[in-house]
Amino acid sequence: MRDPRKGTIALMGSGELAATMVEVHKELIAALGEPRRAAFLDTPAGFQLNADQISQKAVEYFRRHVRHPLEVVSFKSAETAAPFEAEKAYDSLRQADFVLVGPGSPTYALRQWLGTPIPEILATRVEAGGCLVAASAAALTVGRFTLPVYEIYKVGEPLHWVEGMDVLGRLGFGLVVIPHWNNAEGGTHDTRFCYMGELRLERLESLLPEDVRILGLDEHTACLLDLERDEAVVKGAGRVTLRRRWDELSFASGERFSLDVLRKGMVAGGRAAAAPQPATAAPTPKPAIAAEEGSGSDFWETVHALETAFHAGIEKREARESVRALLELDRLVWEAQQGLEDPELVSQAREVFRDLVVLFGVKLDAPAEDRSQWLAPLVGELLELRQVLRRSGRWEEADAIRGALQRANIVVEDTREGSRWHLLL
Numbered sequence: 001m002r003d004p005r006k007g008t009i010a011l012m013g014s015g016e017l018a019a020t021m022v023e024v025h026k027e028l029i030a031a032l033g034e035p036r037r038a039a040f041l042d043t044p045a046g047f048q049l050n051a052d053q054i055s056q057k058a059v060e061y062f063r064r065h066v067r068h069p070l071e072v073v074s075f076k077s078a079e080t081a082a083p084f085e086a087e088k089a090y091d092s093l094r095q096a097d098f099v100l101v102g103p104g105s106p107t108y109a110l111r112q113w114l115g116t117p118i119p120e121i122l123a124t125r126v127e128a129g130g131c132l133v134a135a136s137a138a139a140l141t142v143g144r145f146t147l148p149v150y151e152i153y154k155v156g157e158p159l160h161w162v163e164g165m166d167v168l169g170r171l172g173f174g175l176v177v178i179p180h181w182n183n184a185e186g187g188t189h190d191t192r193f194c195y196m197g198e199l200r201l202e203r204l205e206s207l208l209p210e211d212v213r214i215l216g217l218d219e220h221t222a223c224l225l226d227l228e229r230d231e232a233v234v235k236g237a238g239r240v241t242l243r244r245r246w247d248e249l250s251f252a253s254g255e256r257f258s259l260d261v262l263r264k265g266m267v268a269g270g271r272a273a274a275a276p277q278p279a280t281a282a283p284t285p286k287p288a289i290a291a292e293e294g295s296g297s298d299f300w301e302t303v304h305a306l307e308t309a310f311h312a313g314i315e316k317r318e319a320r321e322s323v324r325a326l327l328e329l330d331r332l333v334w335e336a337q338q339g340l341e342d343p344e345l346v347s348q349a350r351e352v353f354r355d356l357v358v359l360f361g362v363k364l365d366a367p368a369e370d371r372s373q374w375l376a377p378l379v380g381e382l383l384e385l386r387q388v389l390r391r392s393g394r395w396e397e398a399d400a401i402r403g404a405l406q407r408a409n410i411v412v413e414d415t416r417e418g419s420r421w422h423l424l425l
Helices: 019-030 051-066 083-095 106-113 118-127 136-141 149-155 197-206 297-315 319-338 343-364 368-391 395-407
Strands: 008-012 038-041 071-073 098-101 131-135 175-178 213-217 221-226 231-236 239-244 247-252 256-258 410-415 418-423
Touching (some): 008 019, 008 136, 008 213, 019 051, 019 231, 038 051, 071 083, 106 149, 136 175, 221 239, 231 239, 231 247, 297 319, 368 395
Antiparallel strands (some): 239 247
């Protein structure tokens, strides 16, 4: 059993199962001692018809990309879980060194967790040296208060906060966490700050106690709170923002800062936040609205099939196949949004689409040396064939191979030591 030490909380703005977070997951797991038991907690999406598909996607993502096994800890509903099933889930979480919790509804997850041992287990695992990854919807739950995104953005409830798990508060951080900080899906309207927009965010800020600050996470961005080293580091594509009453402190990817910045409420100019004030009672959240039984399964199966086709194109270096899958997925999401499809499924399908676009960009932006590694086996075989043709005096055919490589931006240089090649940038 691992010696007791402080662990890590990784907060992700989105993309927890996207290419942008692969190296982050690898780093977090590698930092753990042996054995490294990783688990995916399915509660936030427990009310959705595709909950098991989301879990299996996580398992497959870890198998293929992180190269580490991931078990599913199923606790979809506190009301329907049999006592044995619940105790089994609690025990699995107690044994896990790495716990990933992700998409779904934050308020639904809280209704299932509060009143159970789960918040205590998650905090204890971190204190004992484990790693908790709270991403997307789950990131909203770990602070002192939680933003009820769906209830405000989709249902039209008044602006309010609900009580969070406050795992961060137990560790000394008076924070609320808001993922999707730089969201731009609204197009003609402001959907930054997890779909709230600037005006609603300012009003929500005014409802918070003075000792509570907002930690905003850009999409495809992670903030790793390393309790043992007492520092935070930003990873991924965007920035992390600490905000209180319009004062902001922003950190770019790669930056490190002391956890005292989060504990003591430092804001722009190095000033500390105002003295604590008593919190006002938060309204009791209404239950999240689940999809009707039997709807959405065909839609999500099509999304999954297109996602699979995209990855197949990437693996085979067939850009056209991947682009066709993206275009078809874009059409599917658009039609579903205009129709009667469950908004939660449409939102998650849109997130899949955005993840695939990011992955496509990552592949296109791969350094030249990476592309050289992909091409090396093929180019090596062609150069050996060219050498055989030259030794046989078949110069025209040998030159044809060199010409074909040059048209593909592969330059061949003949030296005394043999033929060398490189890619034109």
